[in-house]
Amino acid sequence: MQTTKSHPKSLFPVSTHYCAGCGHGIAHRLIAEALDELGVQDRTIGVAPVGCAVLMYNYIDVDTIEAAHGRAPATATGLKRVRPDCIVFTYQGDGDLAAIGTAEIIHAANRGEHFTTIFLNNAIYGMTGGQMAPTTLVDQKTETTPYGRKPSNEGFPIKACEMLATLDAPYYIERVSVATPAKIRRAKKAIFKAFNYQVEERGFTFVEVISTCPTNWGMSPPDAMKWSVEHMEKVFPLGVFRDKGAEKDRTETGADK
Amino acid sequence: MKQLMTGNDAMAEAAIQAGCRYYFGYPITPQNEFTAYMARRMPQVGGVFIQSESEIAAINMVMGAAAAGGRAMTSSSSPGISLKQEGISYIAGDQLPAVILNVMRGGPGLGNIAPAQGDYFQATRGGGHGDYRCIVLAPSTVQEGTELIQDAFDLADKYRNPVLILSDGRMGQMMEPVEFKPRPKAEMPPKDYILTGKKGRERRIIRSLYLKEPELEAWNKIIQEKLMKIEENEVRYETRMVEDADLVLIGYGTCARNSKEAMRTLREKGRKVGVFRPITLWPFPYTALSEVVKKARAALVVEMSAGQMVEDVYLAVKDTRPIFFYGRMGGQVPSATEIVQKAEKIFTEKL
Structure with a gap:
């Protein structure tokens, strides 16, 4: 019998401290699979964030x-x-990347630094107990928006991919989700592509993962997955915002002509 | 061969000669010449220069570069050094080497761009959150600045601890003859902690997070034991004519220069005056200073602040001798004449 799927070498065979239905575990596995497939585990350096994923x-x-x-x-x-x-990557949440670290991500992207950022967007602060994130949706209730996020007081959700796509330097920017098996497969492709571009020394690569926080959203895991698809994806549409590799391929193969 | 150079330029060249190949900085007066020098020189020596988006980013770039094994530094001036405190605390908590130059200016707040010494507390008491200390070096000439910045890299590597150099707007901007002396390469402990990818070894983690209290206390104890070693081994100071002195002038950096000049004038007048100049502000030369002042009748502390180092002088001397203070603020430099007047007043009214 042939093994079609096994535990990634780059992922310890342990259970995580993440809540049931949280997207971190899935994203971790996808990163580990990408590092395995590219054979770069031994030369990879991760940068852990502040928050649940520290x-x-x-x-x-x-x-x-x-x-x-x-x-x-x-x-x-x-x-x-x-x-x-x-191979260097940062793993960052929404408060980390789009609030306190907005300057750092924009300027690293703008310099075209040759590392990969995996950005977990679950529209809330997890570790600190469910406060408003810069990506919290309008009317979404959190510990610090108990009546719902009001644009008149808190502004609108920040769209990291769209913002970074205004810059010239980034090589690859894509937003994916881990809410369904099909979306996870798509997310895997994106994360692999980002790391592969880094292996090829192409430039700055960025993958936003629309994720879930059932605990702080006050939902069951299946409801959280559903909510992320129905509500978050409306504000944060999935897709490729920049892919200089694909543009290059199109030009080289004459597909644009 | 001696060259005429500003403090900022000369110390930047010295850092390059000490093997610094990674510089990250953000413009702020009066340290801008340092950053500009690095921008010119780093490409010539195959190093990396990045003008960062902020002082916060710069110190975190230093942290990343140090974690990867590079000799890295940043420079700034007082308000920018305040921004770097977060990163300095992490670097101390991670036990990583780093060199940080502070070309001090007037404060608080935006203050002004004139020389000052108001960052002494911040520099010598840690500066950021948590229990740690930076090694703090205070040159008083451009030549000494070039030597101390080279020592700073070795000290940082030796102890895996941030090292601060306190210059000021005057030291940074003034020109003096400088000679870059070839230095023997110091024996350094192996960098067995750096991140290179785990090929051929156990993987490494650089962190300051220890969620279990006993673990964090144990990590703190390791840091404190290291700091005690630094206190035992790295104290530096200079004395001038203290053997027969009735009054000991105590100052660092720019204030030591003017105190020495005041001492010469006072000696010509027959006043027995000496100078004690701390070179390491942390570890502070408590014992040596105490012994010197005990042999005299009184001490006069001179600072470009409202009185910060004077507290360390009290900790050294305690109540054994009267301690007087003369300080100027706002970017004003205590002149030799002012110091002489203050000393004369002490001689005629207090001694």
Whole structure:
């Protein structure tokens, strides 16, 4: 009998501390699978965020450093500039990347730093207990928007992919979801592509993963998955926002002509 | 061969000669020449220069570069150093090496761009959150600045600890003859903690998060034991004519220069005056200072602040001798004449 799927080598065979129905575990596995398939586990450095995923190194078996809240892209810049042969990635949540670390992600992307950012967007602060995130939806209730997010007071959800796609330097930007098996397969392709582009030394790559936080959303895991599809994807449409590799291929094959 | 250089330029060149190949910085006066020098020189030596989006980003780039094994530094001036405190705390908590130059200016707040020494507390007490200390070096000439910044990289690597250099707007901008002396390469402990990918070894984690209290306390104890070693081994100071002194002038950096000049004038007048100059502000030379002041009748602390180092002088001298203070703020530099006047007043009215 042939083995079609096994536990990724880059992922420790342990159960995680993440809540049932949380997207972190799925995203971790997809990263581990991509590192395995590219054969780069031994030369990869991860940058762990502040938040639930700070313990990422308990699950993903690579050299890792913790960054201060929001600073992962700056820390990754230092790492990659010293070790251009290493595969460097940051793993960041929505508060980390789109609130306290907005400057760091925009400027790392704008410099075209040769690392990969995996951005988990679950529209809420998880670790601190369910406060409003920069990506919290309008009218969404959180600990700090108990009456729902009101644009007149809190503004609108920030769209990281769209914002970064205004910059010239980023090589690859895609938004995916982990809410259904089909979406997970699509997410896997995107994460693999991002790391593969880094292996090929193409430039800055960014994958936003629409994720879930059943605990702080106050939903069952299936309801959370459903809510992310029905509500989050309306505000954060899935898709490719930049793929210079594909543009290059089209030009080379004459598909644009 | 001696060259005439500003403090900022000379210290930047010295950092390059010390093997610094990763520089990250954000413009702020009066340290801009340092950053500009690095922008010119780094490409010539195959190094990396990044003008970061903020001082916060710069110090976190330093942290990443240090974690990857690079000799990295950043520079700034007082308000920018405040922004870096978050990163400095993480670097100390991670036990990573880093060199940070503060070309101090007037404060608080935006203050002004004139020389000042109001960042002494921030520099010597940790500066950011948590229990840690930076090694703090205070040059008083451009030549010494070039030597101390080279020592700073070795100290940072030796102890895996951030090292701060306190310069000021005057030290940074003034020109003095400088000679870059070839230095013997110091023996450094192996960098067995750096991140390179786990090929051929156990994977490594660089972190300051220890959720279990006993683990975090144990990690803190390791840091504290290291700091005690630094206190034992790295104290530096200079004395001038303290053997027979009735009054000891105590100042660092720019204030030490002017105190020495005041001492010469006072000696010519027959006043027995000496100078004690701390070179390491942390670890502070408590014992040496205490012994020197005990032999004299009084001490006069001179600072470009409302009185910050004077607290360390109290900790050293306690109530054994009277301690006087003369300070200027707002970017004003205590002149030798002012120091002489203050000393004369002490001689005639207090001693």
